[in-house]
Amino acid sequence: MNGRVAIVTGTGQGLGRAFAKGLAAKGAKVVIAEINEAAGTAVADEITADGGDALAIATDVANSESVNNMVEQALCAFSGIDILVNNAALLSKLERKPMIELTDDDWGDALQVNATGAFYCARAVVPAMQKAQWGRIINLSSDTAIFPPIGATFAHYITSKAALIGLTRALARELGSDGITVNAVMPGATETEVNRSAARREHQMVHVVPLQSIPRVEVPEDLVGAVQFLASDDASFITGQCLPVNGGIAFI
Protein backbone atom coordinates (compact mmCIF):
# COMPACT_ATOMS: atom_id res chain seq x y z
CA MET A 1 0.00 0.00 0.00
CA ASN A 2 3.09 2.21 -0.13
CA GLY A 3 2.24 5.63 -1.50
CA ARG A 4 -1.53 5.06 -1.60
CA VAL A 5 -3.64 7.89 -0.20
CA ALA A 6 -6.49 6.87 2.08
CA ILE A 7 -9.27 9.05 3.50
CA VAL A 8 -10.80 7.60 6.66
CA THR A 9 -13.84 9.45 8.00
CA GLY A 10 -14.84 9.59 11.67
CA THR A 11 -11.27 8.95 12.69
CA GLY A 12 -11.11 10.59 16.10
CA GLN A 13 -11.88 7.46 18.11
CA GLY A 14 -13.09 3.89 17.91
CA LEU A 15 -12.92 1.94 14.67
CA GLY A 16 -11.93 4.91 12.51
CA ARG A 17 -8.82 5.47 14.59
CA ALA A 18 -7.92 1.77 14.33
CA PHE A 19 -8.45 1.78 10.53
CA ALA A 20 -6.33 4.92 10.06
CA LYS A 21 -3.51 3.42 12.11
CA GLY A 22 -3.84 0.07 10.30
CA LEU A 23 -3.66 1.65 6.84
CA ALA A 24 -0.76 3.91 7.87
CA ALA A 25 1.07 0.84 9.21
CA LYS A 26 0.83 -0.63 5.69
CA GLY A 27 2.41 2.50 4.21
CA ALA A 28 -0.66 4.51 3.19
CA LYS A 29 -0.79 8.28 3.61
CA VAL A 30 -3.91 8.84 5.69
CA VAL A 31 -6.33 11.75 5.68
CA ILE A 32 -8.10 12.00 9.03
CA ALA A 33 -11.56 13.41 8.19
CA GLU A 34 -13.15 13.92 11.59
CA ILE A 35 -15.71 16.43 12.88
CA ASN A 36 -14.00 16.69 16.27
CA GLU A 37 -10.89 18.64 15.29
CA ALA A 38 -8.93 18.00 18.50
CA ALA A 39 -9.57 14.24 18.37
CA GLY A 40 -8.64 14.08 14.67
CA THR A 41 -5.42 16.00 15.23
CA ALA A 42 -4.50 13.72 18.15
CA VAL A 43 -4.87 10.62 15.93
CA ALA A 44 -2.82 12.25 13.14
CA ASP A 45 -0.12 13.04 15.72
CA GLU A 46 -0.14 9.41 16.94
CA ILE A 47 0.39 8.16 13.38
CA THR A 48 3.13 10.69 12.68
CA ALA A 49 4.88 9.79 15.94
CA ASP A 50 4.88 6.15 14.79
CA GLY A 51 6.65 7.19 11.57
CA GLY A 52 3.52 7.30 9.39
CA ASP A 53 2.10 10.03 7.18
CA ALA A 54 -1.21 11.59 8.27
CA LEU A 55 -3.09 14.81 7.70
CA ALA A 56 -6.05 15.85 9.88
CA ILE A 57 -8.76 17.88 8.15
CA ALA A 58 -11.77 18.91 10.24
CA THR A 59 -14.74 17.57 8.28
CA ASP A 60 -18.47 17.23 8.74
CA VAL A 61 -19.48 14.40 6.40
CA ALA A 62 -23.11 15.49 6.66
CA ASN A 63 -22.24 18.77 4.92
CA SER A 64 -21.34 18.43 1.23
CA GLU A 65 -19.39 21.71 1.20
CA SER A 66 -17.24 20.52 4.10
CA VAL A 67 -16.67 17.17 2.34
CA ASN A 68 -15.74 18.80 -0.98
CA ASN A 69 -13.36 21.14 0.82
CA MET A 70 -11.70 18.22 2.64
CA VAL A 71 -11.21 16.32 -0.63
CA GLU A 72 -9.78 19.43 -2.31
CA GLN A 73 -7.30 19.89 0.56
CA ALA A 74 -6.36 16.20 0.42
CA LEU A 75 -5.74 16.43 -3.33
CA CYS A 76 -3.55 19.51 -2.80
CA ALA A 77 -1.52 17.76 -0.10
CA PHE A 78 -1.17 14.41 -1.86
CA SER A 79 -1.09 13.30 -5.47
CA GLY A 80 -4.50 11.61 -5.58
CA ILE A 81 -7.03 9.68 -3.54
CA ASP A 82 -6.95 5.91 -3.76
CA ILE A 83 -8.92 4.67 -0.78
CA LEU A 84 -12.03 5.95 1.01
CA VAL A 85 -13.19 4.34 4.24
CA ASN A 86 -16.68 5.65 5.02
CA ASN A 87 -16.59 5.08 8.77
CA ALA A 88 -18.06 8.29 10.28
CA ALA A 89 -21.39 7.75 11.95
CA LEU A 90 -23.68 8.80 14.69
CA LEU A 91 -23.41 5.75 16.92
CA SER A 92 -21.95 6.29 20.37
CA LYS A 93 -23.84 9.61 20.60
CA LEU A 94 -27.12 8.24 19.25
CA GLU A 95 -30.02 7.75 21.63
CA ARG A 96 -31.85 4.41 21.56
CA LYS A 97 -35.62 4.92 21.53
CA PRO A 98 -38.75 2.95 20.69
CA MET A 99 -39.66 3.81 17.08
CA ILE A 100 -42.80 5.70 18.06
CA GLU A 101 -40.63 8.12 20.07
CA LEU A 102 -38.13 8.86 17.29
CA THR A 103 -38.45 12.50 16.23
CA ASP A 104 -38.06 13.82 12.68
CA ASP A 105 -34.65 15.11 13.74
CA ASP A 106 -33.55 11.79 15.29
CA TRP A 107 -34.39 10.07 12.02
CA GLY A 108 -33.04 12.80 9.73
CA ASP A 109 -29.73 13.21 11.57
CA ALA A 110 -28.98 9.47 11.57
CA LEU A 111 -29.70 9.15 7.86
CA GLN A 112 -27.88 12.39 7.00
CA VAL A 113 -24.61 11.52 8.74
CA ASN A 114 -24.54 7.74 8.38
CA ALA A 115 -25.87 7.26 4.84
CA THR A 116 -25.89 10.61 3.02
CA GLY A 117 -22.45 11.47 4.44
CA ALA A 118 -21.02 8.31 2.87
CA PHE A 119 -22.57 9.27 -0.46
CA TYR A 120 -21.15 12.81 -0.28
CA CYS A 121 -17.66 11.42 0.40
CA ALA A 122 -17.89 8.86 -2.41
CA ARG A 123 -19.18 11.48 -4.85
CA ALA A 124 -16.28 13.79 -3.99
CA VAL A 125 -13.48 11.20 -4.37
CA VAL A 126 -14.69 9.23 -7.40
CA PRO A 127 -13.43 11.71 -10.06
CA ALA A 128 -9.84 11.31 -8.75
CA MET A 129 -10.25 7.52 -8.67
CA GLN A 130 -11.69 7.50 -12.20
CA LYS A 131 -8.72 9.55 -13.38
CA ALA A 132 -6.36 6.97 -11.87
CA GLN A 133 -8.58 4.05 -12.97
CA TRP A 134 -8.00 2.60 -9.50
CA GLY A 135 -9.96 3.04 -6.31
CA ARG A 136 -11.26 1.36 -3.18
CA ILE A 137 -14.37 2.46 -1.31
CA ILE A 138 -15.17 0.64 1.93
CA ASN A 139 -18.42 1.41 3.74
CA LEU A 140 -18.90 0.58 7.41
CA SER A 141 -22.34 -0.98 7.61
CA SER A 142 -23.38 -3.21 10.52
CA ASP A 143 -24.57 -6.77 10.97
CA THR A 144 -27.69 -5.27 12.56
CA ALA A 145 -28.67 -4.16 9.03
CA ILE A 146 -29.16 -7.84 8.13
CA PHE A 147 -30.24 -9.18 11.49
CA PRO A 148 -31.60 -6.43 13.76
CA PRO A 149 -31.69 -7.66 17.36
CA ILE A 150 -35.15 -8.00 18.90
CA GLY A 151 -35.83 -4.99 21.12
CA ALA A 152 -32.95 -2.99 19.64
CA THR A 153 -34.95 0.31 19.71
CA PHE A 154 -32.47 1.58 17.14
CA ALA A 155 -34.52 1.83 13.91
CA HIS A 156 -32.92 5.07 12.71
CA TYR A 157 -29.38 3.69 13.05
CA ILE A 158 -30.22 0.27 11.61
CA THR A 159 -31.98 1.80 8.60
CA SER A 160 -28.97 4.05 7.92
CA LYS A 161 -26.67 1.04 7.97
CA ALA A 162 -28.99 -0.89 5.62
CA ALA A 163 -28.86 2.09 3.23
CA LEU A 164 -25.10 1.57 3.02
CA ILE A 165 -25.63 -1.94 1.69
CA GLY A 166 -27.69 -0.46 -1.16
CA LEU A 167 -25.08 2.26 -1.77
CA THR A 168 -22.32 -0.37 -1.81
CA ARG A 169 -24.06 -2.52 -4.41
CA ALA A 170 -25.21 0.40 -6.57
CA LEU A 171 -21.76 2.01 -6.70
CA ALA A 172 -20.02 -1.32 -7.27
CA ARG A 173 -22.16 -1.88 -10.37
CA GLU A 174 -21.61 1.67 -11.59
CA LEU A 175 -17.88 2.02 -10.99
CA GLY A 176 -16.45 -1.44 -11.68
CA SER A 177 -15.36 -0.55 -15.21
CA ASP A 178 -13.29 2.32 -13.77
CA GLY A 179 -11.19 -0.05 -11.65
CA ILE A 180 -12.98 1.10 -8.50
CA THR A 181 -14.22 -1.53 -6.06
CA VAL A 182 -16.91 -0.79 -3.49
CA ASN A 183 -17.45 -3.12 -0.55
CA ALA A 184 -18.97 -2.99 2.91
CA VAL A 185 -17.75 -4.36 6.21
CA MET A 186 -20.41 -5.32 8.74
CA PRO A 187 -18.99 -5.34 12.28
CA GLY A 188 -20.78 -6.97 15.17
CA ALA A 189 -21.08 -5.21 18.53
CA THR A 190 -17.53 -3.97 18.99
CA GLU A 191 -15.99 -2.75 22.20
CA THR A 192 -14.41 0.64 21.53
CA GLU A 193 -12.90 3.06 24.01
CA VAL A 194 -16.33 4.69 24.39
CA ASN A 195 -17.71 3.93 27.83
CA ARG A 196 -20.70 1.62 27.71
CA SER A 197 -23.21 1.32 30.49
CA ALA A 198 -23.12 -1.75 32.71
CA ALA A 199 -26.54 -2.69 31.34
CA ARG A 200 -25.33 -2.61 27.71
CA ARG A 201 -22.24 -4.62 28.62
CA GLU A 202 -24.41 -7.21 30.37
CA HIS A 203 -26.77 -7.31 27.36
CA GLN A 204 -23.80 -8.01 25.11
CA MET A 205 -22.40 -10.79 27.32
CA VAL A 206 -25.81 -12.46 27.69
CA HIS A 207 -27.42 -11.91 24.28
CA VAL A 208 -24.68 -11.28 21.70
CA VAL A 209 -21.48 -13.12 22.59
CA PRO A 210 -23.19 -16.52 23.06
CA LEU A 211 -24.54 -16.27 19.48
CA GLN A 212 -21.04 -15.89 18.07
CA SER A 213 -19.08 -18.90 16.82
CA ILE A 214 -16.05 -17.28 18.46
CA PRO A 215 -17.55 -16.44 21.86
CA ARG A 216 -15.63 -13.38 22.97
CA VAL A 217 -16.18 -9.62 22.78
CA GLU A 218 -15.21 -8.06 19.42
CA VAL A 219 -12.51 -5.36 19.52
CA PRO A 220 -11.50 -2.79 16.84
CA GLU A 221 -8.37 -4.77 15.90
CA ASP A 222 -10.64 -7.64 14.77
CA LEU A 223 -11.79 -5.43 11.87
CA VAL A 224 -8.52 -3.87 10.73
CA GLY A 225 -7.36 -6.84 8.63
CA ALA A 226 -10.61 -6.88 6.63
CA VAL A 227 -10.25 -3.18 5.79
CA GLN A 228 -6.55 -3.54 4.92
CA PHE A 229 -7.39 -6.45 2.61
CA LEU A 230 -10.33 -4.78 0.85
CA ALA A 231 -8.16 -1.67 0.34
CA SER A 232 -5.32 -3.66 -1.21
CA ASP A 233 -4.44 -4.88 -4.71
CA ASP A 234 -5.19 -8.43 -3.51
CA ALA A 235 -8.92 -7.56 -3.41
CA SER A 236 -9.05 -6.17 -6.96
CA PHE A 237 -11.75 -8.62 -8.17
CA ILE A 238 -14.00 -8.34 -5.11
CA THR A 239 -16.73 -5.72 -5.33
CA GLY A 240 -20.31 -5.17 -4.18
CA GLN A 241 -19.76 -7.52 -1.24
CA CYS A 242 -20.85 -7.03 2.37
CA LEU A 243 -18.49 -8.86 4.68
CA PRO A 244 -19.69 -9.66 8.19
CA VAL A 245 -16.80 -9.50 10.67
CA ASN A 246 -18.56 -10.48 13.85
CA GLY A 247 -17.10 -13.72 15.20
CA GLY A 248 -19.53 -15.75 13.11
CA ILE A 249 -22.97 -14.93 14.44
CA ALA A 250 -24.82 -17.97 13.21
CA PHE A 251 -27.75 -16.24 11.55
CA ILE A 252 -25.89 -14.37 8.81
Ligand SMILES: NC(=O)c1ccc[n+]([C@@H]2O[C@H](COP(=O)([O-])OP(=O)(O)OC[C@H]3O[C@@H](n4cnc5c(N)ncnc54)[C@H](O)[C@@H]3O)[C@@H](O)[C@H]2O)c1
Ligand atom coordinates in the same frame (compact mmCIF):
# COMPACT_ATOMS: atom_id res chain seq x y z
N1 LIG B 1 -18.81 -0.19 17.50
C1 LIG B 1 -19.72 -1.03 17.09
O1 LIG B 1 -20.23 -1.87 17.84
C2 LIG B 1 -20.15 -1.03 15.64
C3 LIG B 1 -20.94 -2.09 15.16
C4 LIG B 1 -21.36 -2.08 13.85
C5 LIG B 1 -20.99 -1.04 13.00
N2 LIG B 1 -20.21 -0.03 13.48
C6 LIG B 1 -19.86 1.06 12.56
O2 LIG B 1 -18.47 1.30 12.58
C7 LIG B 1 -18.21 2.70 12.47
C8 LIG B 1 -17.39 3.20 13.65
O3 LIG B 1 -18.04 2.87 14.87
P1 LIG B 1 -17.49 3.39 16.26
O4 LIG B 1 -17.97 2.45 17.31
O5 LIG B 1 -16.03 3.65 16.17
O6 LIG B 1 -18.31 4.78 16.38
P2 LIG B 1 -18.05 6.02 17.33
O7 LIG B 1 -19.36 6.66 17.58
O8 LIG B 1 -17.21 5.62 18.50
O9 LIG B 1 -17.13 6.99 16.42
C9 LIG B 1 -17.65 7.67 15.34
C10 LIG B 1 -16.68 8.77 14.93
O10 LIG B 1 -17.30 9.51 13.87
C11 LIG B 1 -17.19 10.90 14.16
N3 LIG B 1 -18.29 11.61 13.53
C12 LIG B 1 -19.60 11.68 13.94
N4 LIG B 1 -20.31 12.47 13.13
C13 LIG B 1 -19.44 12.92 12.18
C14 LIG B 1 -19.59 13.79 11.06
N5 LIG B 1 -20.78 14.36 10.77
N6 LIG B 1 -18.50 14.03 10.29
C15 LIG B 1 -17.31 13.47 10.58
N7 LIG B 1 -17.10 12.65 11.64
C16 LIG B 1 -18.16 12.39 12.43
C17 LIG B 1 -17.24 10.98 15.70
O11 LIG B 1 -16.73 12.22 16.17
C18 LIG B 1 -16.40 9.78 16.07
O12 LIG B 1 -15.02 10.08 16.09
C19 LIG B 1 -19.58 3.39 12.37
O13 LIG B 1 -19.91 3.56 11.01
C20 LIG B 1 -20.51 2.38 13.00
O14 LIG B 1 -21.82 2.51 12.55
C21 LIG B 1 -19.78 0.00 14.77
